[in-house]
Amino acid sequence: MASSFIANALQVNFESVLGISDNEGMVQMFRGLEATGLRGFLGCPSVLYEQKLEPFFDTAFVQDGDVVCAVSGKFVAISEDRFAGVFNLPTDGLTDLSEVPNDLVLQARTLFSKLSMRVQFSCKKRLMKYEFRLLNDILAKYITVKAGSFDVVTHERFLMMMAIHFWIKVNWRKILFEVLKEMADRTTKRAKGFAAQICVLLKGDLAVTLGEAKTFPPLKIISTNMVNTYVATNKTIDARGESDEPDVAKLAIVKNKSVSKKKSASIVDKDADDVHVEVVAEKAVSKNRPAAVSEATVVKKKRTRSGKAVLKDKDLALISVAQDAVPIQVVAPISVVPAERPCSDPIFLKINLGTLGFKLKSAKLQSCLE
Numbered sequence: 001m002a003s004s005f006i007a008n009a010l011q012v013n014f015e016s017v018l019g020i021s022d023n024e025g026m027v028q029m030f031r032g033l034e035a036t037g038l039r040g041f042l043g044c045p046s047v048l049y050e051q052k053l054e055p056f057f058d059t060a061f062v063q064d065g066d067v068v069c070a071v072s073g074k075f076v077a078i079s080e081d082r083f084a085g086v087f088n089l090p091t092d093g094l095t096d097l098s099e100v101p102n103d104l105v106l107q108a109r110t111l112f113s114k115l116s117m118r119v120q121f122s123c124k125k126r127l128m129k130y131e132f133r134l135l136n137d138i139l140a141k142y143i144t145v146k147a148g149s150f151d152v153v154t155h156e157r158f159l160m161m162m163a164i165h166f167w168i169k170v171n172w173r174k175i176l177f178e179v180l181k182e183m184a185d186r187t188t189k190r191a192k193g194f195a196a197q198i199c200v201l202l203k204g205d206l207a208v209t210l211g212e213a214k215t216f217p218p219l220k221i222i223s224t225n226m227v228n229t230y231v232a233t234n235k236t237i238d239a240r241g242e243s244d245e246p247d248v249a250k251l252a253i254v255k256n257k258s259v260s261k262k263k264s265a266s267i268v269d270k271d272a273d274d275v276h277v278e279v280v281a282e283k284a285v286s287k288n289r290p291a292a293v294s295e296a297t298v299v300k301k302k303r304t305r306s307g308k309a310v311l312k313d314k315d316l317a318l319i320s321v322a323q324d325a326v327p328i329q330v331v332a333p334i335s336v337v338p339a340e341r342p343c344s345d346p347i348f349l350k351i352n353l354g355t356l357g358f359k360l361k362s363a364k365l366q367s368c369l370e
Contacts, residue, residue: 004192005050005053005054005057005192005193005195006048006050006053006195006217006220008141008142008145008191008192008193008194008195009048009142009193009195009196009216009217009220010042010138010141010142010196010220010221010222011042011043011044011046011196011216011220011221011222012030012033012039012042012043012138012221012222013043013221013222013223014030014034014039014042014043016223016224017030017222017223017224017227018030018031018034019224020224020227023131023227023228023231025129025130025131026130026131026134026227026231028131028165029131029132029134029135029164029165032164032165032166032167033135033138033164035167036090036163036164036167036168036169036170036172037088037089037090037170037172038089038143038164038172039088040087040088040089041087041089041172041176041197042138042142044087044196044197044200045196045200046196046215046216046221047196047199047200047203047213047214047215047216048195048196048199048213048214048215048216049199049202049203049210049211049212049213049214050214051211051212052071052072052199052202052208052210052211053195053198053199055069055070055071056069056071056198056202057183057184057192059071060183060184061184061185061186062181062184062185063077065079065080066078066079066080067180067181067184069184071202071208072208072209072210074205074207074208076201076202076205076207076208078180078201080173080174080177082201083173083176083177083180083201084173084177086197086200086201086204087197087200089172089173089176090169090170090171090172090173091171091173091174092169092171093168093169093170093171093172094163094168094169094170094171095170095171095174095175097156097159097160097162097163097170098159100159100162100163100168104162104166104168105162106118107166108158108161108162108165108166109121111165112128112129112132112158112161112165113127113128113129114126114127114128114129115127119153121153121155121158121159122152122153122154122155122158123152123153124151124152124153125150125151125152125153126151126234126237126238126241128153130230130231130234130235132161132165133234134227134230135161135164136150136153136157136161137150138222139157139160139161140154140157141193142193143160143176143179144156144157144160144179145179145183145190145191145192145193145194146191147191179193179194180194196216199213
């Protein structure tokens with residue numbers, strides 16, 4: 001859809017932003033864009049021909065160094081000279097931004113920083129002052145045309161910001177036309193941009209019928225109001241980030257103390273049910289959430305064992321023996337045959353023989369029982 005091609009469209013209202021009275025940093029940043037030759041490119045007329053953007057990117061290709069496309073049944077060739085002439089881009093200066101002097105690099109790392117410390121080439125955008133955050137977004141989305149998040153400043157954009165801040169001459173003709181060629185080259189998978197600039201180039205070709213023009217979306221025009229909104233939004237983000245900054249507290253990352261076998265057994269309390277462990281790491285815990293574990297010493301319960309190991313330990317356990325035990329004495333066997341009693345008492349004999357469980361085979365006793 002044509003609407004997807006204007007996602008990276010932008011126009012800077014230089015008359016408006018250069019008149020900001022209460023933010024000198026922003027004014028200096030836009031003056032740098034103007035001084036390095038990007039005013040004609042970023043401030044081009046705010047006219048869009050959305051219905052022509054889709055066929056342009058569908059048919060565009062690079063031939064002999066030019067970008068060629070088919071629009072309204074006509075082939076249109078955009079050369080580097082024509083591209084630079086329409087937007088009054090400088091043709092002299094650096095094409096390799098790594099050639100920026102090292103002393104300026106050190107200055108920029110301090111000047112761009114919102115804090116007292118120097119920022120790195122690749123850093124979080126929130127570490128920089130607000131004017132350089134906005135400059136990073138302009139370069140990312142509308143100059144180098146990158147898709148995705150711009151929270152991290154890349155090395156390439158950092159060097160561009162340095163060149164703009166120190167008003168270093170840059171050959172924007174070469175750099176920007178290379179970006180346009182990469183958009184036309186399907187193998188590079190470059191995000192699509194330069195919507196306003198492409199419409200201006202197509203409008204300059206008399207052989208192309210463009211149809212109805214649409215005004216530029218107001219939210220895509222950088223003016224004083226938009227800059228003030230950008231600063232207020234970033235201040236709110238910074239304030240929220242500072243309030244959510246975690247405090248350093250003890251965390252429940254613990255490790256059992258290893259006790260050497262050679263050490264004395266007094267190191268470990270054998271009668272205690274708990275084993276003490278020490279905190280070996282600290283981690284950030286948010287103020288809004290309670291610490292997972294108190295700063296006091298963490299206590300961990302012993303594990304109970306079961307199974308064969310326990311049975312084995314029980315078998316090996318020592319059994320206490322009474323000290324004054326009397327040894328077992330050997331007693332002479334006693335005859336189980338009772339003394340001879342009169343046969344006149346058969347009931348007595350039946351009771352005793354039944355109790356002892358013996359069978360009497362004596363013929364004499366047997367006759368008595370009968």
